[in-house]
Amino acid sequence: MTAEAAILHDNAPARANLDAEMRALGRAARTAAGVLALAPSETKNGALGAAAAALRDGTADILEANSADMAAARTKGTGPALLDRLELSATRVAAMAAGLEAIAELPDPVGQTLAQWDRPNGLAIARVSVPLGVIGIIYESRPNVTADAGGLCLKSGNAAILRGGSESFQSSAAILDCLQAGLRAAGLPDGAIQRVPTTDRAAVGIMLTMNDTIDIVVPRGGRGLIERVRAESRIPVIAHLEGLCHTYIHGAADPAKARAIALNAKMRRTGICGATETLLVDRAIAPKVLPPILDDLIAAGCEVRGDEAVRAMEPRATAAQAADWDTEYLDAILAARVVDGLETALDHIARHGSRHTECIVTEDAGAAETFLARVDAAIVMHNVSTQFADGGEFGMGAEIGISTGRLPPRGPVGAAQLTSYKYIVRGTGQIRP
Secondary structure, X not given: XXXXXXXXXXXXXXXXXXXXXXXXXXXXXXXXXXXXXXXXXXXHXXXXXXXXXXXXXXXXXXXXXXXXXXXXXXXXXXXXXXXXXXXXOHHHHHHHHHHHHHXXXXXXXXXXXXXXXXXXXXXXXXXXXXXXXXXXXXXXOOOHHHHHHHHHHHHOOOXXXXXXXXXHHHHHHHHHHHHHHHHHHOOOOHHHEEEOOOOOOHHHHHHOOOOOOOOEEXXXXXXXXXHXXXXXXXXXXXXXXXXXXXXXEOOOXXXXXXXXXXXXXXXXXXXXXXXXXXXXXXXXXXXXXXXXXXXXXXXXXXXXXXXXHHHHHOOOOEEOOHHHHHOOOOOOEEEEEXXXXXXXXXHHHHHHOOOOEEEEEOOOHXXXXXXXXXXXXXXXXXXXXXXXXXXXOOOOOOOOOEEOOOOXXXXXXXXXXXXXXXXXXXXXXXXXX
8 A cells, every 4th residue: 555545544534524524514504494495584684683793792702713813824924915804803893793784684685576477378477586595605714704604695595504714713613603693593593504614625625516415606715716616516606706906097087086096996905805906097197197196005005016117107116027917916016007098908907807896097988988888897897996896885785705707696796696586387277288
């Protein structure tokens, strides 16, 4: 027996135990999904409210767990941007609780009549929204996703199996305790929101084969995670890919508006997927608007990597490399390029964007409409910071992620996007001739 074979043989009992544990999670989720699909709005909203109260009451325990995660992450040399995504505070815990309450206030997306019509033969047909069933959610770093994803699945009548990143393992466990306390307060089963209770990466591989108990997989993270899930999953996938977002300052932009938007779009929070990673500026307006924008960014601690034209206007900028146009930094780094008008900007975005969020800053209505119509992205903006690419800001209460594929759901995935539909046909005894 080779050394590798011996290791696999020695680990076989552990792998069998993990497989059995994951299958048990799936069965519990399937049972809970049947209960949730029929749960009244008042019951689901009651669970969300009780979970929000548990989060507030459990803030100290959550922050203690998060401190342990943060200490472990620092020991591993985790960078500042990822630490920011991982870190919780009393304010962020309160925001999670408020998010659950906002979800509770949304209309129930289940049982809605989406369309109805009568046929000449007397058949009455209706298309009615229903839950997807069991949703497996795989995400990295950000522990608040545990609350957002659990709350949205609950509101939409879906059971959730959550697999957070190893960096946030203890934080997510403390948050899950609060979610399940809310379920129990409302008389709903704990199986409605569960968490993979291990950091073993093999659990993800098992989860992706559980097509008998999981209906949809939602990966939220970097390109490596998305590519693994797409390659290995036997279950349909709603992918949240990286946010390689652009802000394009058109020749007819208002300079003050462009300056404020550019700074906010990059620096408000650099570690979120809606942060602008590349700034494009029309050559005609660049000498006027670009120096103050870059000065603002550098003063705020941003490293600027620019093309030759950018560096001619800002000596502190370093030379951009080819890879910079295709990099989601999630950090205080910005790639900047001077372009020869709208067509050049559109071409750059088409070649380098990730179909997440793109913005044009201009006072030219025609240019804005051309940009909005031609850019292929889940979210396209005019005179708005890309940091608004967020389900909460869209009035959805929260989001599981932003789907960058062309098939629906596209864009922020909130409670309403986590439903499917069925056709209900009522008759009076008709038979088909």
